Amino acid sequence: EIVLTQSPGTLSLSPGERATLSCRASQSVSSRYLVWYQQKPGQAPRLLIYAASSRATGIPDRFSGSGSGTDFTLTISRLEPEDFAVYYCQQYDNLEYIFGQGTKLEIK
Amino acid sequence: QVQLVQSGAEVKKPGASVKVSCRASGYTFTNYQMHWVRQAPGQGLQWVGIIRPGGVTQYAQRFQGRVTMTRDTSTSTVYMELRSLTSEDTAIYYCAREMDLDYWFDPWGQGTLVTVSS
Numbered sequence: 597e598i599v600l601t602q603s604p605g606t607l608s609l610s611p612g613e614r615a616t617l618s619c620r621a622s623q624s625v626s627s628r629y630l631v632w633y634q635q636k637p638g639q640a641p642r643l644l645i646y647a648a649s650s651r652a653t654g655i656p657d658r659f660s661g662s663g664s665g666t667d668f669t670l671t672i673s674r675l676e677p678e679d680f681a682v683y684y685c686q687q688y689d690n691l692e693y694i695f696g697q698g699t700k701l702e703i704k
Numbered sequence: 705q706v707q708l709v710q711s712g713a714e715v716k717k718p719g720a721s722v723k724v725s726c727r728a729s730g731y732t733f734t735n736y737q738m739h740w741v742r743q744a745p746g747q748g749l750q751w752v753g754i755i756r757p758g759g760v761t762q763y764a765q766r767f768q769g770r771v772t773m774t775r776d777t778s779t780s781t782v783y784m785e786l787r788s789l790t791s792e793d794t795a796i797y798y799c800a801r802e803m804d805l806d807y808w809f810d811p812w813g814q815g816t817l818v819t820v821s822s
Contacts, residue, residue: 628807629807631807631808631809633749633809640798640800640811640812640813640814640815641741641749641798641800641809641812642811642812643808643809643810643811646806646807646808647807647808652808652810684748684749686749686808686809687807688807691762692751692764692765693739693741693751693754693807694751695741695748695749695750695751696748697748698748698749
């Protein structure tokens, strides 16, 4: 079973800064299956990026996804106050859907 | 607009069963499949299973034999029943929509808190 490891566990940044979140798979995965979600406290997850680099409807262009093989990245170009949340990557493998453990993006 | 509305919070005793519902609106129910994902308090997301448009189900290995997903197309509602509950099943359970072969979930229901406690 593929394992997704997200790093760092917690990222402390200030509004206006650039955030780079990593999702590493234990073996190569198709970019088609790599997804990113944002979750704020008390809310359900929200789709941000699908197929590694495609932004979901309504997602601001400061969010971008990249990567292939085993290494994927979510980048937030200039942090807004509403971007501080937990981010999860997800992929599909062998008929199951697997999530990373999450990266908490907190205000410095 | 597309909406997934879930049933309310549940409190169950160890060994009992729980059945959570998710009513869909704003789209053609039979064109999409529905997933269930859970999140234990303070923890990450864990996939439970899927019910496909034709009613075919597929469950995560860890839940095999303990979970059943069903649907009622007349009311655009899907159900997830989890049996033999333990305290480790205490979590928020989310339903989430997927179009076949998209591999992403959008949108998600608001979540249903299931608490297992003696």
